[in-house]
Amino acid sequence: MTYCIGIRLNAGLVFLSDSRTNAGIDQISTFRKMMVYEKPGDRFMALLSAGNLSISQSVREILQLEKLDRGPDQEPLTIWNAESMFDAARVLGAAVRRVYEQDAPALRNAGIDFNASFIFGGQIKGEAMRMFLVYSAGNFIEATRETCFFQVGESKYGKPILDRILTPETPLDEAAKCALVSMDSTLKSNLGVGLPLDLLVYEADSFQSAQHVCIDEHNAYFRMIRNTWGQRLHEVFEAIDDPRWDGGDTTHPLMGGSARYEPMRKISKPGDRIV
Amino acid sequence: MTYCIGIRLNAGLVFLSDSRTNAGIDQISTFRKMMVYEKPGDRFMALLSAGNLSISQSVREILQLEKLDRGPDQEPLTIWNAESMFDAARVLGAAVRRVYEQDAPALRNAGIDFNASFIFGGQIKGEAMRMFLVYSAGNFIEATRETCFFQVGESKYGKPILDRILTPETPLDEAAKCALVSMDSTLKSNLGVGLPLDLLVYEADSFQSAQHVCIDEHNAYFRMIRNTWGQRLHEVFEAIDDPRWDGGDTTHPLMGGSARYEPMRKISKPGDRIV
Numbered sequence: 001m002t003y004c005i006g007i008r009l010n011a012g013l014v015f016l017s018d019s020r021t022n023a024g025i026d027q028i029s030t031f032r033k034m035m036v037y038e039k040p041g042d043r044f045m046a047l048l049s050a051g052n053l054s055i056s057q058s059v060r061e062i063l064q065l066e067k068l069d070r071g072p073d074q075e076p077l078t079i080w081n082a083e084s085m086f087d088a089a090r091v092l093g094a095a096v097r098r099v100y101e102q103d104a105p106a107l108r109n110a111g112i113d114f115n116a117s118f119i120f121g122g123q124i125k126g127e128a129m130r131m132f133l134v135y136s137a138g139n140f141i142e143a144t145r146e147t148c149f150f151q152v153g154e155s156k157y158g159k160p161i162l163d164r165i166l167t168p169e170t171p172l173d174e175a176a177k178c179a180l181v182s183m184d185s186t187l188k189s190n191l192g193v194g195l196p197l198d199l200l201v202y203e204a205d206s207f208q209s210a211q212h213v214c215i216d217e218h219n220a221y222f223r224m225i226r227n228t229w230g231q232r233l234h235e236v237f238e239a240i241d242d243p244r245w246d247g248g249d250t251t252h253p254l255m256g257g258s259a260r261y262e263p264m265r266k267i268s269k270p271g272d273r274i275v
Numbered sequence: 276m277t278y279c280i281g282i283r284l285n286a287g288l289v290f291l292s293d294s295r296t297n298a299g300i301d302q303i304s305t306f307r308k309m310m311v312y313e314k315p316g317d318r319f320m321a322l323l324s325a326g327n328l329s330i331s332q333s334v335r336e337i338l339q340l341e342k343l344d345r346g347p348d349q350e351p352l353t354i355w356n357a358e359s360m361f362d363a364a365r366v367l368g369a370a371v372r373r374v375y376e377q378d379a380p381a382l383r384n385a386g387i388d389f390n391a392s393f394i395f396g397g398q399i400k401g402e403a404m405r406m407f408l409v410y411s412a413g414n415f416i417e418a419t420r421e422t423c424f425f426q427v428g429e430s431k432y433g434k435p436i437l438d439r440i441l442t443p444e445t446p447l448d449e450a451a452k453c454a455l456v457s458m459d460s461t462l463k464s465n466l467g468v469g470l471p472l473d474l475l476v477y478e479a480d481s482f483q484s485a486q487h488v489c490i491d492e493h494n495a496y497f498r499m500i501r502n503t504w505g506q507r508l509h510e511v512f513e514a515i516d517d518p519r520w521d522g523g524d525t526t527h528p529l530m531g532g533s534a535r536y537e538p539m540r541k542i543s544k545p546g547d548r549i550v
Contacts (some may be wrong), residue, residue, distance in 0.1 A: 038541055064546070157431050245476075266312075272339065
């Protein structure tokens with residue numbers, strides 16, 4: 001598995017990816033899943049990938065050379081001359097479809113799904129920052145103010161903290177911290193996600209990646225997050241009152257049963273009415 | 276979807292289930308997924324179910340009557356005369372297999388998997404408390420000191436907090452609180468899980484359910500948890516330092532890059548070396 005997060009904020013973009021790839025539990029390797037395409041001053045694009053590694057590596061390789069025909073009067077569309085991130089995402093979609101044409105029939109014969117998904121975000125001069133989630137059919141959706149982050153791969157463990165914290169107004173460093181907390185929860189609960197991590201921060205209108213770092217088990221900041229977050233979570237948890245019960249009448253505990261619902265279905269001998 | 280949690284502690288057992296059932300996103304109903312089988316003073320058993328509702332309801336119905344042949348000299352094994360929870364879980368497995376025989380061929384013809392899983396925990400006089408996770412093939416595993424909880428259904432969103440908090444030494448009320456926090460995260464991130472909840476607490480060696488409550492949106496305690504937990508999580512999150520960067524050299528931010536890994540793969544024109 002894999003876990004990648006892309007966040008689009010007013011202040012910029014944040015990308016975080018793990019690096020674990022496994023084919024079964026006994027074949028685990030490290031492959032990094034973040035790739036930057038950039039012409040400083042003109043365009044910045046970052047690609048995160050999940051799914052079948054042979055597919056996502058091929059897409060990554062093809063993307064930088066992929067051309068979409070625009071008729072005889074215009075030179076073909078590429079990620080290097082696209083005037084919008086939407087057009088660049090179309091090129092990525094075309095690259096995914098090219099790999100599909102090449103590999104999907106043989107994969108199908110081997111009983112393997114054509115499984116890959118991508119987070120593709122960036123900024124091209126003349127346009128605001130944009131971020132897309134690209135599916136294995138090459139179609140895509142775009143992040144909006146209401147949904148300002150995308151996840152691919154093993155996304156569920158780490159989703160609650162993103163849901164709770166992120167808004168378009170979140171500052172960049174705080175969003176990076178939030179992504180790392182989300183990754184920490186995922187690392188803790190799922191062996192298919194592993195270090196090192198790639199963390200990249202892009203500042204709006206800078207047209208080149210601002211900060212990136214590869215985080216392994218020795219990284220002091222991530223170690224602090226792992227220790228502090230777990231410990232604080234414990235403290236917060238302890239500080240919340242336990243439920244209290246009145247001890248006698250089990251259908252009306254102090255915590256307040258619902259008047260609308262019966263408290264429990266109990267069967268005390270064979271043949272008892274069950275509903 | 277569904278989300279159910281069963282926890283086996285030294286002090287007792289905790290069961291929590293939601294009540295949402297959906298067949299597609301436009302067909303959502305409320306079906307409660309907890310059932311208690313109990314002979315006060317002799318045996319207490321609780322069953323939580325996830326998966327196809329027609330299967331789990333049938334299993335629940337059949338379970339109270341299911342008999343396992345033990346040869347001519349002994350009366351058939353049932354959940355009412357089983358001398359161990361292991362034997363009671365075997366009866367549950369047999370009930371699952373009976374429903375499989377009745378329904379699986381027709382379900383298969385309709386392209387529907389035989390999908391159901393159960394948490395089955397309790398205590399029978401003469402034995403310690405035990406808890407089992409029963410699969411759709413009727414086979415099962417048992418909770419141990421090392422793995423003291425089971426989840427069925429939409430389990431990933433709420434797993435990190437259980438992983439962080441629960442041990443066999445956790446007090447009963449604290450475990451109930453933990454289950455509710457886990458449920459809260461799941462409710463927040465997944466529409467397939469919904470109120471009301473059934474919460475049941477069993478105290479060791481009591482041979483009858485101690486506390487149970489049906490929690491809907493008016494429940495004061497659960498509302499307090501939902502508000503407090505989200506707010507405290509924000510506070511803890513804010514209190515953790517943001518990452519700092521040195522601002523200049525992006526390959527060596529203050530948070531410490533890894534010496535073992537290159538920080539990022541960047542491509543700045545078509546044909547750049549990618550690996």
